[in-house]
Amino acid sequence: MYFDNDSTVFINGEFLKAKDAACSMYAQSLHYGYATFEGIRAYQTPEGTQMFKGKEHYERLKCSCDLVNLPLSYSVDELVTATYELLKKNKLKEAYIRPLIYAADPNMSLKAPDKSDVFICAWEWGKYLGDQTLRLMISSFQRPNPKALSMEAKCSGQYVNSIVASTEAKQKGFDEALLLDLNGNIAEGPGANFFLEKNGTLYTPPTGNILNGITRKTVIELAKALNMPLKEQPLKPADLKDADGAFYTGTAAEIVGIESVDDVKFLKPFSETLGASLAKHYSELVTGKSKVMSLSYDKILQ
Numbered sequence: 001m002y003f004d005n006d007s008t009v010f011i012n013g014e015f016l017k018a019k020d021a022a023c024s025m026y027a028q029s030l031h032y033g034y035a036t037f038e039g040i041r042a043y044q045t046p047e048g049t050q051m052f053k054g055k056e057h058y059e060r061l062k063c064s065c066d067l068v069n070l071p072l073s074y075s076v077d078e079l080v081t082a083t084y085e086l087l088k089k090n091k092l093k094e095a096y097i098r099p100l101i102y103a104a105d106p107n108m109s110l111k112a113p114d115k116s117d118v119f120i121c122a123w124e125w126g127k128y129l130g131d132q133t134l135r136l137m138i139s140s141f142q143r144p145n146p147k148a149l150s151m152e153a154k155c156s157g158q159y160v161n162s163i164v165a166s167t168e169a170k171q172k173g174f175d176e177a178l179l180l181d182l183n184g185n186i187a188e189g190p191g192a193n194f195f196l197e198k199n200g201t202l203y204t205p206p207t208g209n210i211l212n213g214i215t216r217k218t219v220i221e222l223a224k225a226l227n228m229p230l231k232e233q234p235l236k237p238a239d240l241k242d243a244d245g246a247f248y249t250g251t252a253a254e255i256v257g258i259e260s261v262d263d264v265k266f267l268k269p270f271s272e273t274l275g276a277s278l279a280k281h282y283s284e285l286v287t288g289k290s291k292v293m294s295l296s297y298d299k300i301l302q
Contacts, residue, residue, distance in 0.1 A: 010120040026106035033157030035102035036064040045288030067153040096125035128252035133259035139177040143187040162190035181209035192248035245273035255279035
């Protein structure tokens with residue numbers, strides 16, 4: 001699904017066959033989840049293949065490393081250049097890109113390593129949550145306390161929480177979970193940010209107890225450009241009552257509509273909501289066809 005015999009990956013400055021990539025079974029990252037990562041998409045645009053906000057993603061990756069004391073010796077520009085070269089080598093015009101910064105050397109201690117390893121792979125991948133509207137359940141698991149580990153750090157260990165929440169929802173017959181924070185406020189999905197629509201206004205939880213997603217920020221910018229009222233404020237599960245609609249946003253998921261939470265349906269079909277309009281405009285933006293907003297391209301792969 002993710003690679004075949006011809007797939008190429010980037011590891012520590014070299015391009016290798018994915019089948020030849022390896023990591024020590026004694027690696028610190030394997031045992032303790034001590035790694036950071038990003039999810040980036042590249043789209044075909046009228047001017048060539050373009051990473052959507054590639055520099056912004058790599059700047060966040062560098063920030064994540066700083067927040068957990070994981071050294072990163074590559075600059076943002078070097079990572080962007082390596083990624084475009086990787087897309088070329090794999091002949092990918094559209095792709096999902098996964099950079100991973102990890103500690104590969106054998107290390108059973110709890111001390112940060114002196115160096116990290118850099119891995120980048122890419123493959124063709126459709127929308128992570130599909131195109132159909134989702135049935136959610138409010139998870140019995142909460143988002144982690146941000147004083148335990150910054151929610152701004154996109155680190156691997158945090159995603160154990162996402163896996164158990166998502167698995168619980170699917171085992172109970174739902175499509176995905178919706179997690180609350182330690183204060184009982186709506187936080188986000190296991191791998192996506194949450195937006196609610198009520199009486200013509202969009203609402204989304206504020207930063208602090210959520211990952212401030214790049215797609216989330218883009219949707220907020222789009223809503224402002226389209227003159228859609230939007231408020232960042234705490235939301236309780238009771239706020240879902242009598243709401244018109246809701247949606248998730250994320251690089252892997254893009255924008256996906258939500259049909260119901262705990263089997264209570266929203267008042268409008270997703271196709272009639274502001275979220276559906278934003279999904280259309282988002283698609284035009286990432287493919288370079290938007291008339292509402294323009295992108296500053298990092299680099300173009302011809």
